[in-house]
Amino acid sequence: MYLVHARLRAPDHTSLPPDAAQLFLGCAREGEGLEHVSAHGDATGGPVVGFYLTAPSLARAEQAAADVCRRALLAHPSLAAVDVVSFGAALVPEYWDAVLGSDGRDMQLQDPSTANLFHPF
Template identity: 45%
Template structure:
């Protein structure tokens, strides 16, 4: 399973709606194997969606997440004020990296 972060850019003071995760999840197709979507409206510096996908590779998961997000942003009236900046796998920090 891969966690892909989709970084969004808000246009003209748009706020990420409370139901953003459910909206994006609704645009996923069964064969894309999106297991879960979370929304972080106060992500820094921009809002972030977290898409959890089953996939063969990290790159495949990133491409699927990008496709799902682009469909949702293009078709959902609630997400009209947003653009997709990037879709990248979340890479965990190494334990004790700061020591």
């Protein structure tokens, strides 16, 4: 599952409507893989909508999120003045902390003095 954030800009720094997540979710089409939507109207830097999608690739997930988001902005009058600033996959620090471990590595150091670059020190 991918988490794709849509960063939005609202006029006069207005917040998203309380039912924004449902408005976006309702604009998904069959086959786009949208599982869940979260909306954060008061996020630092402007509103953010999180799209949780199942997709065969990150590129497909980002495209599906963009399509759903644009459809919602066109379909709902309460979102008509909102513009998209960016779309992108969200990094989840807790996941990478667990994968990389305490030293920040996902593999051993390599010994460049040998012919075998995968030989550990």
